[in-house]
Amino acid sequence: MAGSLKQLDYSILQQCMHCGMCLPTCPTFDATKRERSSPRGRIALMRAVADGEMEITRGFADEMSYCLGCLACQTACPAGVDYAQLFETARADIEKSGINASPLRGFWRFITLRVLFMRPRLLRMAGRLLRLYQGSGLESFTKRLHQMRILPAELGRLEALSPRISDRFSNEMIDPVERPGNDIRFKVALLTGCVQDLAFSEINRDTADVLLANGCEVHTPPVQSCCGSLHSHNGEPILAAELARRMIDQLPPDDYDAIISNAGGCGSHLRHYGTLLEDDPAYADKARNWDSKLRDIHEWLVEIGCRAPFSSANPDSMTVAYHESCHLAHGQKVTQQPRQLLQLLPGVKLVELKESSWCCGSAGIYSITQPEQSAALLDRKLKHLQDSGAAVLATSNPGCHLQIESGLKAIGSPIEVIQPVTLLARSYRQETSPSISP
Amino acid sequence: MRESLVQALIDLLGSERVLTAIEDLIPYGFDGTATFKATPGAVVFPNTTEEVSACVRLANDAGIPIVTRGSGTGLSGGSVPTDHALVICLVQMDRILSVDPRNLTLRAQAGVITAKLDETAAEHGLFYPPDPGSLRISTIGGNVAENSGGLRGLKYGVTRNYVMGMEVVLPDGRIVSLGNACVKDVAGYSMKDLFVGSEGTLGIVTEVLLKLLPRPLARRTLLATFDRMEDAAETVSSIIAARIIPCTLEFLDRITIGCVEDYAKIGLPTDCEAILLMETDGHPAAVEDEATRMVEIARTHGAREVQIAQDEQEALKLASARRSAFSALARVRPTTILEDITVPRSALAEMVSFIAATATRHGLMVGTFGHMGDGNLHPTFLTDERDEEEMQRVHLALEAIVEKTLSLGGTITGEHGVGLAKKPWLKQQLGDASYELMRTVKHALDPHNRLNPGKIFD
Numbered sequence: 001m002a003g004s005l006k007q008l009d010y011s012i013l014q015q016c017m018h019c020g021m022c023l024p025t026c027p028t029f030d031a032t033k034r035e036r037s038s039p040r041g042r043i044a045l046m047r048a049v050a051d052g053e054m055e056i057t058r059g060f061a062d063e064m065s066y067c068l069g070c071l072a073c074q075t076a077c078p079a080g081v082d083y084a085q086l087f088e089t090a091r092a093d094i095e096k097s098g099i100n101a102s103p104l105r106g107f108w109r110f111i112t113l114r115v116l117f118m119r120p121r122l123l124r125m126a127g128r129l130l131r132l133y134q135g136s137g138l139e140s141f142t143k144r145l146h147q148m149r150i151l152p153a154e155l156g157r158l159e160a161l162s163p164r165i166s167d168r169f170s171n172e173m174i175d176p177v178e179r180p181g182n183d184i185r186f187k188v189a190l191l192t193g194c195v196q197d198l199a200f201s202e203i204n205r206d207t208a209d210v211l212l213a214n215g216c217e218v219h220t221p222p223v224q225s226c227c228g229s230l231h232s233h234n235g236e237p238i239l240a241a242e243l244a245r246r247m248i249d250q251l252p253p254d255d256y257d258a259i260i261s262n263a264g265g266c267g268s269h270l271r272h273y274g275t276l277l278e279d280d281p282a283y284a285d286k287a288r289n290w291d292s293k294l295r296d297i298h299e300w301l302v303e304i305g306c307r308a309p310f311s312s313a314n315p316d317s318m319t320v321a322y323h324e325s326c327h328l329a330h331g332q333k334v335t336q337q338p339r340q341l342l343q344l345l346p347g348v349k350l351v352e353l354k355e356s357s358w359c360c361g362s363a364g365i366y367s368i369t370q371p372e373q374s375a376a377l378l379d380r381k382l383k384h385l386q387d388s389g390a391a392v393l394a395t396s397n398p399g400c401h402l403q404i405e406s407g408l409k410a411i412g413s414p415i416e417v418i419q420p421v422t423l424l425a426r427s428y429r430q431e432t433s434p435s436i437s438p
Numbered sequence: 439m440r441e442s443l444v445q446a447l448i449d450l451l452g453s454e455r456v457l458t459a460i461e462d463l464i465p466y467g468f469d470g471t472a473t474f475k476a477t478p479g480a481v482v483f484p485n486t487t488e489e490v491s492a493c494v495r496l497a498n499d500a501g502i503p504i505v506t507r508g509s510g511t512g513l514s515g516g517s518v519p520t521d522h523a524l525v526i527c528l529v530q531m532d533r534i535l536s537v538d539p540r541n542l543t544l545r546a547q548a549g550v551i552t553a554k555l556d557e558t559a560a561e562h563g564l565f566y567p568p569d570p571g572s573l574r575i576s577t578i579g580g581n582v583a584e585n586s587g588g589l590r591g592l593k594y595g596v597t598r599n600y601v602m603g604m605e606v607v608l609p610d611g612r613i614v615s616l617g618n619a620c621v622k623d624v625a626g627y628s629m630k631d632l633f634v635g636s637e638g639t640l641g642i643v644t645e646v647l648l649k650l651l652p653r654p655l656a657r658r659t660l661l662a663t664f665d666r667m668e669d670a671a672e673t674v675s676s677i678i679a680a681r682i683i684p685c686t687l688e689f690l691d692r693i694t695i696g697c698v699e700d701y702a703k704i705g706l707p708t709d710c711e712a713i714l715l716m717e718t719d720g721h722p723a724a725v726e727d728e729a730t731r732m733v734e735i736a737r738t739h740g741a742r743e744v745q746i747a748q749d750e751q752e753a754l755k756l757a758s759a760r761r762s763a764f765s766a767l768a769r770v771r772p773t774t775i776l777e778d779i780t781v782p783r784s785a786l787a788e789m790v791s792f793i794a795a796t797a798t799r800h801g802l803m804v805g806t807f808g809h810m811g812d813g814n815l816h817p818t819f820l821t822d823e824r825d826e827e828e829m830q831r832v833h834l835a836l837e838a839i840v841e842k843t844l845s846l847g848g849t850i851t852g853e854h855g856v857g858l859a860k861k862p863w864l865k866q867q868l869g870d871a872s873y874e875l876m877r878t879v880k881h882a883l884d885p886h887n888r889l890n891p892g893k894i895f896d
């Protein structure tokens with residue numbers, strides 16, 4: 001992958017023929033009605049940088065930071081513009097230019113991108129510390145400090161959004177190899193993710209269970225490196241490439257029928273290792289092979305013909321709405337499969353959520369970097385959700401899950417957020433032990 | 439742009455509605471047309487007719503040109519600014535002012551997005567038919583300024599047929615109100631009609647009064663597949679000769695089908711030479727009858743297959759796939775140069791084969807699609823603007839196509855306007871006398887050439 005807009009294959013920039021078909025799908029254009037906040041406008045600015053007509057300016061950096069990276073424009077674009085690649089290249093350029101640099105920002109970037117998310121064991125250690133902190137009385141103490149306005153507002157926001165750390169991480173819940181009771185139909189690798197592993201390790205367990213129930217032998221290395229999506233989205237392509245190589249070494253794609261991801265954001269990045277490593281002679285082929293094996297969990301289950309559970313996890317019927325995570329819908333074009341799985345569940349009534357693929361404002365660390373726009377998008381999502389009449393919101397990305405859950409909590413709504421694999425797993429469990437409530 | 443003018447604009451509109459930073463200006467330097475680009479001096483977003491008028495007066499005092507802009511989806515370079523011009527962008531004037539079900543009219547500000555007009559009409563059981571491919575983005579002001587057509591032009595006509603009245607800011611800043619809600623009106627010249635299709639060179643349309651129709655009760659959408667392009671063209675002629683006026687007769691050739699399918703993935707047949715998208719609407723009995731006859735006509739003219747859309751959803755899918763045709767063609771090569779020629783319908787088959795032959799002769803790749811029922815074709819050259827030698831060949835092919843169009847009694851542009859893109863050929867089509875007449879009109883209304891200078895003619 002090219003490291004800067006100037007080196008980028010020019011035809012990728014030229015691909016945009018400025019027809020504007022993407023405009024109505026872009027949440028930031030919808031908010032400002034200004035071209036610079038539209039996909040077409042942003043691409044024009046990138047082209048101006050590539051052509052040397054414009055320097056990388058503060059305004060350019062701000063605009064790229066305002067972009068959600070939701071990729072709704074990429075779905076809408078008939079001309080096949082690869083916005084994801086343009087966007088990541090632009091962000092890498094901005095990082096290199098140093099225009100955003102400040103000692104504090106540099107420190108946090110160093111800690112997160114270069115230290116924590118490069119070292120899985122250290123990340124889990126940090127997770128354990130956070131868990132201790134959340135479990136101790138210290139948390140409510142700092143909350144009081146915020147209320148008394150002793151700590152800065154940003155820290156408060158960060159804390160409200162920081163996920164509740166799981167009691168146990170994935171490796172404590174999933175064995176390295178697990179086999180289904182009956183015939184083994186497929187051999188798959190399960191990626192446990194970073195945020196997913198820290199905050200939603202039960203969902204990894206659920207994913208493994210669902211795979212087992214569908215005849216898959218599940219391989220889950222206990223210590224997995226980060227997939228690199230965080231690095232790639234934040235202008236660190238070299239670190240991202242390093243992480244991709246580690247991933248491929250740990251899970252050689254030839255060994256598996258499929259490599260399963262259950263977090264939209266990771267999956268969207270994980271299926272593009274081919275582009276990321278295209279210039280690395282030792283890895284280019286392997287990376288392409290990796291891409292061809294990578295599957296989102298819902299996509300895989302539908303592909304292999306997911307078995308309908310014959311037991312219901314819920315005594316009464318349940319109305320479920322489905323929110324599409326951007327990186328699953330737009331990044332991976334997986335839109336119907338999660339709905340198909342939900343429809344397999346006995347007792348579930350699926351209702352359509354208005355604007356189901358409109359970004360909820362989570363978008364990685366967007367809720368921290370652009371709190372206002374993030375909150376506006378969340379409000380819009382919650383409104384549609386309340387109008388839908390659903391009791392449960394199904395969604396399959398840790399970021400969306402956290403964002404919508406915290407939004408619902410803030411307005412005191414009883415609507416629950418549950419991931420589709422969890423609903424499936426509960427139903428399968430009910431088949432074997434109907435007496436135990438999930 | 440001069441400090442004093444910028445300050446005056448900010449005093450008028452507030453700094454949020456006056457853009458001057460380079461990052462803000464570059465994205466307003468182009469429209470949907472390939473290869474034209476310039477950087478405006480400032481972009482402003484008025485909310486009312488009075489604000490538009492005040493901006494015009496300020497620009498006049500400073501002696502700088504004004505370019506009106508809707509959503510910048512134009513395909514002839516109409517809203518591409520002249521360097522340092524003041525761009526007046528109307529997208530914030532996006533309110534529907536009233537719907538009058540008793541008189542079948544709708545009043546809207548010029549920045550309303552086209553699709554919203556029909557959505558609003560539908561809430562009252564009414565119908566606003568013009569539906570350009572860009573309807574989800576383009577503004578009604580832009581539609582009026584280009585007299586845009588759409589997929590339903592054959593039966594329902596173009597934007598002009600629905601404009602009953604308008605409010606316009608003239609090049610000197612005066613505000614005039616033209617037309618009214620009367621079905622008949624011959625009080626003097628039909629001045630509103632002068633502004634329809636004037637491409638932002640005579641005045642700035644700020645409000646429109648539109649005619650609505652009762653919403654048709656039924657609709658049928660058909661898709662016919664052909665192994666020979668001529669058969670598709672013959673089918674169109676025969677349908678019209680059989681006195682059927684369907685609302686839509688759209689055509690896509692093999693290259694276009696491939697691109698559209700690659701994008702939309704709706705299962706279009708990619709191994710045929712042409713498809714016709716046909717639609718009839720109206721009274722349910724008439725619709726059934728026309729649909730049956732159209733299927734028959736297509737079959738007798740060698741259609742390989744005729745498919746009937748099962749429900750509204752499938753029909754919508756087909757129509758939106760057709761709407762993506764132009765953009766989808768851009769998947770193949772970096773630059774897409776699109777033509778907009780229109781010929782009398784009896785000459786369609788000849789024109790279609792001429793385009794194919796010309797492309798082959800010059801070794802170029804052309805995808806053709808269009809509103810076949812209107813005789814309006816969009817041969818689109820798939821090329822690369824950085825390859826000078828190839829662009830030279832594109833130019834030769836364009837010349838040949840224009841010559842042929844004119845010799846068949848056709849026009850260089852059916853719906854996209856002259857703008858910058860078709861300027862070189864206008865005189866050739868019109869002849870000296872009519873060309874001069876147009877300039878006389880322009881000079882009478884805009885003696886200092888302030889509004890959209892350099893568009894249509896120099």
Ligand SMILES: Cc1cc2nc3c(=O)[nH]c(=O)nc-3n(C[C@H](O)[C@H](O)[C@H](O)COP(=O)(O)OP(=O)(O)OC[C@H]3O[C@@H](n4cnc5c(N)ncnc54)[C@H](O)[C@@H]3O)c2cc1C
Nearest residue numbers: 508509510511512516571577579580581583586587638643
């Ligand atoms: C994918 C695609 C499909 C398209 N399909 C069709 C189609 O099927 N049929 C068709 O006819 N066109 C089509 N077009 C062309 C284009 O969408 C139309 O010309 C449309 O009317 C332009 O509207 P706009 O708001 O984008 O105007 P702009 O592009 O912003 O402006 C167009 C011209 O109108 C002038 N103008 C804009 N607003 C005003 C105003 N309020 N008062 C005075 N002058 C004004 C501008 O100065 C300029 O000269 C298509 C374009 C695209 C990109």
Ligand code: SF4
Nearest residue numbers: 016017019020022077
């Ligand atoms: S990104 Fe695609 S849809 Fe948007 S303007 Fe460019 S070509 Fe058109």
Ligand code: SF4
Nearest residue numbers: 026067068070071073
């Ligand atoms: S990624 Fe999302 S926010 Fe960014 S330009 Fe595309 S649609 Fe707009």
